[in-house]
Amino acid sequence: MSDRNSTAARASDRAFLGTALHAPAPGRLEVLRDVIVLVGPDGAIDAIHPGASGDGMAAAARHRTAGTLRTLEPDQYLLPGMVDLHVHAPQWPQLGLALDEPLEVWLQKYTFPLEARYADLDFATAVYESLVDGLLANGTTTVMYYASIHLPATRALADICLRRSQRALIGRVSMDDPAQCPPYYRDASAASAEADTRAFIAYVQSLPGNRGLISPVITPRFIPSCTDGLLQRLGSLAQESGCHVQTHCSESDWQHRYVLERCGISDAAALESFGLLGRRTILAHGNFVGDDDVTRLVGAGAGIAHCPLSNVYFSDAVLPLRRLLDRGVHVGLGTDIAGGASPSILDNARQAVIASRLLESGVDAALERGQRRREASRIDALTAFWLATTSGGIALDLPIGLFRVGYQFDAMVVGNAAGGNLRLEAGDSPQQVLQKIVYNAGRSNISDVWVAGRRV
C-alpha cells in the first residue's frame, strides 16, 4: 500500500501513516512525527495517534487489512492542503500575459472582453476544468472563486469543483454600473444582479451530493463596478443569507481614491455601510487600508486575501502585512489569477516573505537607510506557510488547514521529485524541511492531494 503509484487503492484510503507538519500559529511549527491520521466518511479527521502506540498500531493493522492505509515514504511529508482566497476563474487563459498595464486599463482592455466570453458555456466548461485541475495539482484544496456575470457558466464551475472534489466558495460576479462597466459585460440592473445571485445561491444549496464542499459567495466585483443600489441589495442579502461575501478593497492608488471620491469615505468603511463587512467577508488586497479600516476589519472579523504577486503589477505598494497580523486581522493568501502570474500558493507564500522583507528594508538605495526602512515588517517562511494554510481557513471560518480532530482532511504529500528543485535531506530538522518547502517546492514536488479525505 505504500506504493505511490497505486492510484486505485488510494482513492479509498482512510488512514495515513507518516510525519505531518502544520502551523497552529504564526511562526510556530508543530511536528506530528510518525502518526496515523484516521479520516471518517464525512472527510473529517476522527483521530490522530502516535503510529507506535497501541491505538495507532491497531488502526494501522485494521486499515492495512482493509486496503485503506496509505504509508508515506521516509522522505515524504504530509502537509495541510493550501487555501487560495482569491481567484478569478475566467481569467485563467490570460495567466502571465499583459502585466504591463495599470489596473483600470487592464480591466477594460483585456479582462472584461475575456470575461464576456463566458456567455459561451462550452468555452467556460473547458477553461474551468483546466483551471480546477491546475490548482489541485498545485496542492490548492480550497479556493474562493470569482466567476463571471453568467449564471450558467458559474453553475458549471460549481459542478466541476464538486465533480473534481475541490473545496470551493464561488460567486457569480455582480457589476451593474454603466459608468465603469462596458455595455457588453455588465448586469442589466441591480435587480437582475440580485436575482441571479439568489438563483446561484439556491442552485449551490440544492446541488446533489454537495454536503458542504461548495458554498455560494455574494460577489460585488468592487465598488467602482457597482451602483449604490446594487451594493445595498447585496449587503441585505448577505445579512439575510449568512453567505460568504467577497469583493476588492483599496487595491491600488486609483481604486482607493475612486471610492474616497465617490463615497466620501474609505473603501472598507463604505463596504461596512452597505452591510458587506462581516465574519465571512474576504476583501482582496487591502493594500491601502488605514488604521480606522483595520479597526473595522477586526471588529467585523473580516479577512484579507493577500496576493503579493498580483500586487507587484497592480497595487502600487506592498500590503503592510505584519501590521495587520499584529492587530489581529485575519489574512490568507491569494493567487489573484490572472493579476498574479502564478497559480501556486507556494509561489505566493514565498513572495509574501519577499514583499515583507522589501517593505522592511525599503527599495530605493538612493535614500538613507533610516529613511528607507519600515522596521518590524518582515514575516518568516513559517508564517508564510501558516498564511497559506491555517490562516486561510480561519479567514474563511472553515475547519481546514490543520491536522486536528474534527477538521477536514484536506492534505498533500510533499517530497523530492525529479522535476523539482526541492532537495530535502535525511538530516534536515522539521524547521529546515519547512523552509526548503516554502522556498523551493513546486508543483512537481506535490505527489498526492486529498480533499475531504478523497484523493483528487
Next chain:
Amino acid sequence: MSDRNSTAARASDRAFLGTALHAPAPGRLEVLRDVIVLVGPDGAIDAIHPGASGDGMAAAARHRTAGTLRTLEPDQYLLPGMVDLHVHAPQWPQLGLALDEPLEVWLQKYTFPLEARYADLDFATAVYESLVDGLLANGTTTVMYYASIHLPATRALADICLRRSQRALIGRVSMDDPAQCPPYYRDASAASAEADTRAFIAYVQSLPGNRGLISPVITPRFIPSCTDGLLQRLGSLAQESGCHVQTHCSESDWQHRYVLERCGISDAAALESFGLLGRRTILAHGNFVGDDDVTRLVGAGAGIAHCPLSNVYFSDAVLPLRRLLDRGVHVGLGTDIAGGASPSILDNARQAVIASRLLESGVDAALERGQRRREASRIDALTAFWLATTSGGIALDLPIGLFRVGYQFDAMVVGNAAGGNLRLEAGDSPQQVLQKIVYNAGRSNISDVWVAGRRV
C-alpha cells in the same frame, strides 16, 4: 528522430529543426520560425537556414540520414541556454536555509563554517556533482562560480563541469584578512593566496579536453575579506593573465560603508585602484553603486551580476537596474546560491521584473504616491529574458546567449510538461510565449539542454 525520449541518438545531434526565440537587444524578441540550426564539431553554430529553403531542406535530409537531426515538436521552442553570473558552489547544501540573518552574521555563523568543510575532497565532489546537475537541469548552460579557498576541491569543480559539459568560469576564493575571516577558514597569507590562484589558473589552462569550456577566475571574495596586499597581488595577476575577475561590490549598507570607511573611497573605486576592474570583471550585486561608480563600470566595461532574490535577504535595497542599463553598464543575472534560495535563473528573471516594478511603484503605502515612486525603473519580461541570456554573455565577453553564426550552441528546449505550470497554447504569439515562459516555466518545462552542441 523527433521522439523526445530518444536520448542515445540525440547525444550526437548536429542539426536542430524548429522555432527558436532569442533576444538580440533589451525588450526585442527575434523569432527564428521553422529554421534549421547547424552546429559544427567545435560546438559553434555554422549556419541557420529557413527550414523550407533549399539549403535548409538539403541539410535536414543529410542530417536525417546521418541520424544527427533533432526535430522539435510543434509546441516546443528552442531558446538560448541561460547564464548564471554568480554562484557560490560550496553553499549548495544551504539552499533555502537561514535567510533571516543579515549578511555579516550569515557569513560568520553559517557560511564560513560550511565552506570550511570543502577541505574534505569527497564531500566537495559529492556536493559539486549535485550542484552542476541541478543547474544544468534548470537550463543554466554557463555559470560563474566561486569555489572555496581549497585548491583540490576547486580543481574537482573544474573536472566535474568539464565532465558534465557545463560552461564554467571558476574561481578559487581568496580571503586572507584575519580581522574579517575566521582562523579556521582563511588563506595563510597574501602570498599563498596568490600562489594557489596561479596554481588553479595553470591547472585549468592545461586541463585535457578543456578547449575553452572551463575558464579560471581571479576571485578576491570581497574587500572586507582581503588585505590590501592581497588585492594588489590579484589586481596585478589580472592585468598579467587577462583572466576574468569576480568579487562582490556594494552589496549591502554594511559592505558599502565598510569599504568607504576602510578605503576612503567607494567599493568600485577601490577595486579599480587595485587593478581589479576590467572588461572581464563581474561584480556581484552593486546595489549601492553611485553615479561615479557607474561611470567607472562603463569605462572599464565591467559587468554586474544582478541577483534579485538574494538581494531581498541581504542587500537592504533593490538594484537600480534600469538606470544602469540606460547608462550602458553590462548586467546579467545571478542566483547567488545560497544567498538566493532558488537555483533557477528563470526564477531570478521574474524576480528581476518584480524588483524593478517595486522600485518603480515604491512599497510603503503610508507614503503619498509621489513620494513613494521612482519613475522609469521597470523592466519587462522580455528584457529579463535578455538579461538571462544575451546580456549575460556580453558581460562575460563570450559568444553565447544568441542563435547567431559563430556563437556557441548553448541551448534548451522549453515546452508544456505535466509537472509544470507553463500553459503554452497553439494560438499564442511569440511575445506571449516568451511572457508565459518568463512568468511560469520551471525546471520540468526544460526537456533538453545542450552546451557547445553536446547534450547534457
